[in-house]
Amino acid sequence: MIEIREIGRQFNTRDGGTFEALKDVSFSVKDKEFFSIIGPSGCGKTTLLKMVAGLVRPTSGQIVIDGSPVSGPGNDRAMVFQHFVLLPWADILTNVGFGLEMRGLSRRESREAARPFLDRVGLTGFAEHYPHELSGGMQQRVGLARALAVSPDILLMDEPFGALDAQTRQLMQEDLMRIWDVEQKTVIFVTHSMDEAAYLSDRVLVMDTHPGKVREVLDVPLPRPRDEAVRTTPVFNELTSHMWHELRGMIGDPTAPAPE
Amino acid sequence: MVTDQAAGATDVELTLAARGGSSSRWTPWLFRIGSVGLVLLIWELYGRAQDTTLFFVPFTSVVTALWELVQTTEFWDAFRQTFIPFIWGWLLSLVVGIFLGLLIGRFPAFDALTKPYVTFLNALPISTLVPIAVILFGIGYPSRILIVFLFGVIEVTLNTAAGVRYVNRDLVEMGESFNGTQWRLFRKVILPASVPGIMAGVRIGTGRAVVGMVVVEILLVAVGMGRLILRYRGRFQSAELYAVVLALILFGILLQVLARRIELRASRWKSEMEQVA
Numbered sequence A: 001m002i003e004i005r006e007i008g009r010q011f012n013t014r015d016g017g018t019f020e021a022l023k024d025v026s027f028s029v030k031d032k033e034f035f036s037i038i039g040p041s042g043c044g045k046t047t048l049l050k051m052v053a054g055l056v057r058p059t060s061g062q063i064v065i066d067g068s069p070v071s072g073p074g075n076d077r078a079m080v081f082q083h084f085v086l087l088p089w090a091d092i093l094t095n096v097g098f099g100l101e102m103r104g105l106s107r108r109e110s111r112e113a114a115r116p117f118l119d120r121v122g123l124t125g126f127a128e129h130y131p132h133e134l135s136g137g138m139q140q141r142v143g144l145a146r147a148l149a150v151s152p153d154i155l156l157m158d159e160p161f162g163a164l165d166a167q168t169r170q171l172m173q174e175d176l177m178r179i180w181d182v183e184q185k186t187v188i189f190v191t192h193s194m195d196e197a198a199y200l201s202d203r204v205l206v207m208d209t210h211p212g213k214v215r216e217v218l219d220v221p222l223p224r225p226r227d228e229a230v231r232t233t234p235v236f237n238e239l240t241s242h243m244w245h246e247l248r249g250m251i252g253d254p255t256a257p258a259p260e
Numbered sequence B: 001m002v003t004d005q006a007a008g009a010t011d012v013e014l015t016l017a018a019r020g021g022s023s024s025r026w027t028p029w030l031f032r033i034g035s036v037g038l039v040l041l042i043w044e045l046y047g048r049a050q051d052t053t054l055f056f057v058p059f060t061s062v063v064t065a066l067w068e069l070v071q072t073t074e075f076w077d078a079f080r081q082t083f084i085p086f087i088w089g090w091l092l093s094l095v096v097g098i099f100l101g102l103l104i105g106r107f108p109a110f111d112a113l114t115k116p117y118v119t120f121l122n123a124l125p126i127s128t129l130v131p132i133a134v135i136l137f138g139i140g141y142p143s144r145i146l147i148v149f150l151f152g153v154i155e156v157t158l159n160t161a162a163g164v165r166y167v168n169r170d171l172v173e174m175g176e177s178f179n180g181t182q183w184r185l186f187r188k189v190i191l192p193a194s195v196p197g198i199m200a201g202v203r204i205g206t207g208r209a210v211v212g213m214v215v216v217e218i219l220l221v222a223v224g225m226g227r228l229i230l231r232y233r234g235r236f237q238s239a240e241l242y243a244v245v246l247a248l249i250l251f252g253i254l255l256q257v258l259a260r261r262i263e264l265r266a267s268r269w270k271s272e273m274e275q276v277a
């Protein structure tokens, strides 16, 4: 279980003041749960996820995983970054194996072990390509494969499908569902898409902004396994329109039409 | 008939396109060769217009003198006496500079510790240290190596340190997220990401080391190319004097080209990335 306990985070601003990015954020994520976070841009989703990853320290509060407080990165967690962050000098296969290399495998072993994960994200033919030769969506899948390759118990995904076109996005969602069904990981999934959050998650955290805080945590009472048909059910629609109502007020334009 | 015309037109277009493509690729070279050629031509004409060859000689005479010079063993002995300490000083400046630069870039404490010396060396015209080097080590190899080393090492150090310091934060964070050792993070992320900075240091440092070598030859004239310079100057053998200087310049240019090549090759990922961006 991941417990986020009264987390706060301030950043120093240029003019010497402080900026409160997150305030009093508390929630917990159960084992093997698919937990999504949705909220307006700049509400601190990435910051929150990086705290769970052990990359950013909270200024107040703490994060506890299975009883022990997070003090840094760990082998139990892997993160998929919003902006991919691939090694530009290394080819795709080396990039996918990078996490394994960091954990002590040789270059050859990790490249070997990375292959099935490259297949899994549909980039089999691109093993020897370089990141700059790939589209944004493909790079994003490399980032996903890299995280999956270290077999983490907890997968932290920061808008992993944000750069994908609609069709690829849907395919990747289904793939992720399948992977998650088989491997039973805990997933914290940041997204801007209400549809995606409802389709994938057990629960969805809706965040408020200025400062970032918990607005509400929604249960997704949809049976599993889910398929495309689920997107047309009344429960699904009710859920997404509820999220839309919650979020619309924060973005500041109450007359804006619902997206998607 | 119609098809013939069409084919003909296409051929012309293709040739034009091909010519356009290759001419744009060679244009910088044309300009370079043209500008160097122009200067050499002026040199030649001005040299020929002189009444005496005591002070200024035409380019062709210098080339002839150089050609004769490189056939003497004396020239190659002198070259070796200049070249060997240069190579040592240069390599030492690269090795020490990269090592220090990595430490300075990675550890702020080490940066603070070495800052006074680095600033001092960076602000000081190294030539002023030549007399001190001579007093301490004589005019043999040790002084020469030391001076070439001092000329080169600062640029290598500073550029390497900058390369390490400005490694993309996101890359480092990503590396940290996979929970490896600091050493692995250094080897697999920070070091490769610093290569462009290191290589810029190698190129600039090489140029500085060549300057150091020339300074040594002019200030420490007892052996090597410097002795040739002194002798030809004393005898007013201007063509030979120019030839020796030309040889030094050519050697310097050769090293620069080499260093630039290595830099481009090692930093290729960076330029490719920037092309995309």
Ligand SMILES: Nc1ncnc2c1ncn2[C@@H]1O[C@H](COP(=O)(O)OP(=O)(O)OP(=O)(O)O)[C@@H](O)[C@H]1O
Pocket (backbone or CB within 6 Å): A011, A012, A021, A040, A041, A042, A043, A044, A045, A046, A047, A048, A082
């Ligand atoms: N290192 C930092 N220094 C200063 N301010 C920061 C830093 N990191 C984040 N912030 C600020 O904290 C706030 C939250 O940033 P964060 O990246 O977590 O938002 P987000 O919810 O992920 O946004 P998006 O949906 O656009 O990715 C923003 O206002 C941002 O400017």
Ligand SMILES: [Mg+2]
Pocket (backbone or CB within 6 Å): A045, A046, A047, A082, A158
């Ligand atoms: Mg973000």
